[in-house]
Amino acid sequence: MTLNPLVYVCVMSSFNLPEWEACLLRRPSDVVLVVSSFKQAQEGAEHMAELLEQQLPGVVVHRPESRTMPLAGDDALSAQAWLNQVLLPYLARPALAEKPRWLNMTGGTKSMQLALLTTVRWEQLDYTPANSGQVRAIGLEKAPLAPLEERGSETLTTASAKDVARLYNNSVTFGVPNPLLYRPASCELAERIFRGLTDEDPGLDAMFAALRRLWIDGSGQEQWKQKELALTWPEFLEGETFPDPALMVWLQSVEMLAPECWSISESGICLPGNKVKNKSSGMHGALKEWLTSGWWEQLAHVWLLGAGLPEAAVASNVHGGEQQENSSTKREADLLVHFRSRTTVVEVKVEPAPGQAPKEMENQVSGLADRFGRTQKALLVSPLVRRRLKARQWEDFAARCRANNVALCEDRATLLQAVGAAPAVATTPHKTPHKEVRA
Incomplete structure (x- = not known):
């Protein structure tokens, strides 16, 4: 798509998502970033410029500056002086002077916007009301301070969740999807596991209890530190000579999903051991990761x-931080959702980690919120979390989440509500097309 011959002026701040989405819609040939000396505005401008050049090929990004007159941005009179001595001469350059001049007045301080409106003549003003998904176009009939003219509104071009992550982080990576997600059986099995945990299916509980004993409680034991374990039924079931029918149903379901690293026989079971850590360790690691947490993220x-x-x-498994080479600055969001101009960080928990207090689960998602701009926070917990906590612990945990503006979700309906999506009635089980699970 071609760019529009337009000078589009945006004021940078620590939250530039409305300006970014407006640029995607307007597709201006020239974007002028007004950047104060505020550190977050400086960083935001760098991210904005990089994204503009990536997503709008051919765009020219301008950043007027003066070594002798930095822009404070919080004083209308000093801002007006900066506009007269720095911005206006810059806009008078031949490459810009003959193009229409629009101002996106969504961001920045009120003082900065007041100076812009009273100092510079604009052909149009753009403004995005919070959580509206619309950019409102306003015309100035004559000179600045003349009556405002309503010119309608248009639906914004919504940014992708990955772009949101890049807009607020110097270094962003996205985890490689678990290869099991590409197998159609995984989606159906994930739904069955959720229903089984909800209904407290004894066979499913028995399988997870055995896996927990091997993979979590026994993580430090040498006999389990192998890529693959070949166990007799008494070893796997702590004395039981053979699985009961309810347990066998679940063991066979996992075997159908990943027969190359999970098999059952009359004598016992072969399954991944503790030498593999995660999905980067081949299919054995992929299955172990999927059974411990991946099924819940997939669902x-x-x-x-x-x-x-x-x-x-x-976007799944989003690692955002300050430095690519310094992993200590990075934090991972299980899911980052950007829908209808609303960004939500979703932490997904199957059950508390050994020794983990309930409040630590809330701390994890709250600690992520400022890594991705102005966000909502959600914590999606499986039925195991409520079952692991006593009634009073759960009540205290839910109250803590409410107090810290964390939406506590336990099922599909509450998750959709948390991200601002109206629940949809599903007439058939959801499938997982290959393309839908790419990070």
């Missing part, structure tokens, strides 16, 4: 896409 992703969210609205 959450499928619920979101099944409710009508675009694929680009959801």
Whole structure:
């Protein structure tokens, strides 16, 4: 798509998502960033410029500056002086002077916007009301301070969740999807696991109890530190000579999903051991990761896409930080959702880690919120979390989440509500197309 011959002026701050989405809609040939000396505004401008050049090929990004007159931005009179001595001469350059001049007045301080409105003549003003998904176009009939003229509104071009992450972080990476997500059986099994945990299925509980004993409680034991374990039924079931029918149903379901690293026989079971850590360790690691947490993340992703969210609205395993080479600055969001101009960080928990206090689960998602701009926070917990806590512990935990503006979600309906998506009625089980699970 071609760019529009337009000078589009945006004021930078620590929250530049409305300006970014407006640029995607307007597709201006020239974007002028007004950047104060505020550190967060400086960083935001760098991210904005990089994204503009990536996503709008051919755009020219301008950043007027003066070594002798920095822009404070919080004083209308000093801002007006900066506009007269720095911005206006810059806009008078031949490459810009003959193009229409529009101001996006969504961001920045009120003092900065007052100076801009009273100092510079604009052909149009753009403004995005909070959580509206619309950019409002306003015309100035004659000179600044003349009566405002309503010119309607247009639906914004929504940014992708990945762009939101890049806009607020110097270093962003996205985790490689678990290869099991590409197997159709995984989606159906994830839904069955959720229903089984909800209904307290004894066979499912028995399987997870055995896996917990091997993979979590026994993580430090040498006999389990192998890529693959070949166990007799008494070893796997702590004395039981053979699985009962309820347990066997679940063991066979996992075997159908990943027969190359999970097999059952009359004498016992072969399954991944503790030498593999995660999905980067081959299929054995992929299955171990999927059974411990991946099934729940997959089901959450499928619920979101099944409710009508675009694929680009959801990013999985987002690592955001300040430095690519310094992992200590990075934090991971299980799901980052940007839908209808609303960004939500979703932490997904199957059950508390050994020794983990309930409040630490809330701390994890709250600590992520400022890594991705102005966000909502959500914590999606499986039925195991409520079952692991006593009634009073759960009540205190839920109250803590409410006090810290964390939406506590336990199922599809509450997850969709947390991200601002109306629940959709599903007439058939959701499938997981290959493209929907790409990070």
